[in-house]
Amino acid sequence: MLNLFNIKVKYGLTDNAFNDILQCIKSLLSLYKLKHKLKSLVGIEPLTIDTCEDSCIAFTEKYATLMQCPICKKNRYISKKPVNSTYFFSIKERLIIQYKDEK
Numbered sequence: 001m002l003n004l005f006n007i008k009v010k011y012g013l014t015d016n017a018f019n020d021i022l023q024c025i026k027s028l029l030s031l032y033k034l035k036h037k038l039k040s041l042v043g044i045e046p047l048t049i050d051t052c053e054d055s056c057i058a059f060t061e062k063y064a065t066l067m068q069c070p071i072c073k074k075n076r077y078i079s080k081k082p083v084n085s086t087y088f089f090s091i092k093e094r095l096i097i098q099y100k101d102e103k
């Protein structure tokens with residue numbers, strides 16, 4: 001499951017896409033449980049960033065305060081919750097994770 005989560009982060013899969021994959025493989029783990037398992041292993045929790053539903057942009061830097069995507073015009077939030085978000089590790093955190101693995 002952690003390898004699958006790595007693929008999600010590496011290719012920027014949306015939460016919706018990842019959850020669909022979990023359903024397809026009939027996983028008993030949810031994205032929430034997977035995040036907490038990962039944190040227990042490496043002591044690092046990924047940074048959650050809101051993204052456009054269609055993955056046009058991440059709502060960071062100059063887009064941080066926008067309420068809708070400047071490209072496709074889809075809303076950032078529905079019922080005060082982000083429509084989509086993705087997870088990132090900083091370079092520092094990636095190095096910490098890499099050097100915890102002796103192999």
Ligand SMILES: [Zn+2]
Pocket residue numbers: 052053054055056057069070071072073074
């Ligand atoms: Zn968009």
